[in-house]
Amino acid sequence: MTDQKLKTAPLAYENPAFLNSPDGRILRLLSEYSEPLSRFRREQIQDTVVFFGSARIHSHDNARTRLTEVRGNGAQAASAELAKHMKRAEAAVDMARYYEDARSLARLLTEWSTHIPAKRHRFVVTTGGGPGIMEAANLGAHEAGGKTIGLNINLPFEQCPNPYITPSLNFEFHYFFMRKFWFAYLSKALVIFPGGFGTLDELFEILTLAQTEKLAKKIVVVIYGSEYWKRIINFDAMADAGVISPSDLELFKMSDSPEESFEFLKDGLTRYHLVPQPTKRSGEAAVPEIARTRP
Numbered sequence: 001m002t003d004q005k006l007k008t009a010p011l012a013y014e015n016p017a018f019l020n021s022p023d024g025r026i027l028r029l030l031s032e033y034s035e036p037l038s039r040f041r042r043e044q045i046q047d048t049v050v051f052f053g054s055a056r057i058h059s060h061d062n063a064r065t066r067l068t069e070v071r072g073n074g075a076q077a078a079s080a081e082l083a084k085h086m087k088r089a090e091a092a093v094d095m096a097r098y099y100e101d102a103r104s105l106a107r108l109l110t111e112w113s114t115h116i117p118a119k120r121h122r123f124v125v126t127t128g129g130g131p132g133i134m135e136a137a138n139l140g141a142h143e144a145g146g147k148t149i150g151l152n153i154n155l156p157f158e159q160c161p162n163p164y165i166t167p168s169l170n171f172e173f174h175y176f177f178m179r180k181f182w183f184a185y186l187s188k189a190l191v192i193f194p195g196g197f198g199t200l201d202e203l204f205e206i207l208t209l210a211q212t213e214k215l216a217k218k219i220v221v222v223i224y225g226s227e228y229w230k231r232i233i234n235f236d237a238m239a240d241a242g243v244i245s246p247s248d249l250e251l252f253k254m255s256d257s258p259e260e261s262f263e264f265l266k267d268g269l270t271r272y273h274l275v276p277q278p279t280k281r282s283g284e285a286a287v288p289e290i291a292r293t294r295p
Contacts, residue, residue: 032178036171040186043168046120047273048149048186049109049265051102052202053133053193053224054095063089063096098193098225099136104258105191105224106140106148112266114146116274121147123188123269128152128179129161129170133193138164151179184209188273189220189265192252194228210251211244220268221252222261229254 018024058066067089073082106125113123125141127134129150141148142164150165153173161170173179184206192203203223209215223229238244255261 029175029178032173032175033181036182039168039171043147043166044120045124045147045149045169045186046118046122047124047188048126049113049123049189049191049269050126050183050187051106051133051137051191051193052128052195052199053098053102053137054195054199055128055130055132055134056196057095057099057132057136057194058092059099059136060093060096063092067093095194098228099133101224101258102133102136102191102193103140103143105261106137107144108140108258108262109265110141110144110146110148112262114144122273124149124169126151126183126187128198129165131160131162133195135162135164137191138162142166151182153179180205184215187219188217188269189222191222191224191261191265192229193224200232207248207251211248218268218272220265220272222264223252223254224256224261226254226256 012018013027019027067086070082070085070089073085109123110125113121116122124147125137126149127137129138129152134150138148138150139162147166147169148164149169149171150161151171151173152161153176161172171182180202183202187206190203190206192199206219206221210219210221235244235249239246239249253264255264
């Protein structure tokens, strides 16, 4: 026998080896639910308007600067590779209009929402927290003097928090589905700007939830940039083929100007979420009030 005493074992919730192990996954998942919930309540966020779009769309200034650089390189040596870079740089200048429009729309929305008489913050502009369209929307809300949320995710490229997110509302996620949960749970409206795989994923997830009535609320959806989206997705062909109902085309509105989009959002948000709605019948599910502190 030995008189040597064992060292006190670490508490399970202070044990990094356990927390980062497969067995600790459930705690990591719960953390990505509970920690944002705590912050949203503390910051008095009642609901949001979510902006989705490409991380690769730049402002006009940045896109033009890049085009000038490519042209300078092309003057020194012409090649097929430089021609490809030139084409992409010219396309980036054209796509930059969506950055400026996202910025303008977020500013208009925030200027309106910050004057809504309410105990908590309404219709707060929320993005994935990264560059591109996400940065533009956070910037527009920041310029209007409102709070703005960034739900970032740890990726090997592209994704780092932009500087226009309200610091106390800057989140970092590991799990995509927990990030998506927070996009959907608080949102009362969704604005989809041109984007790639991630944007398409987010668009169709929300449309599917609305189509199947899995959202306990009315969500207003704007698909921004008809020239881009009609080349990418033929919604009318889907309806004609019978794979969606013609009424599903009413789940969203296509728009091409910040002003038109703002009026549509304001009308829908006012009608469905500011004007008192009829009392729900017994047995119907109530819309969860995330910002309310429960006993």
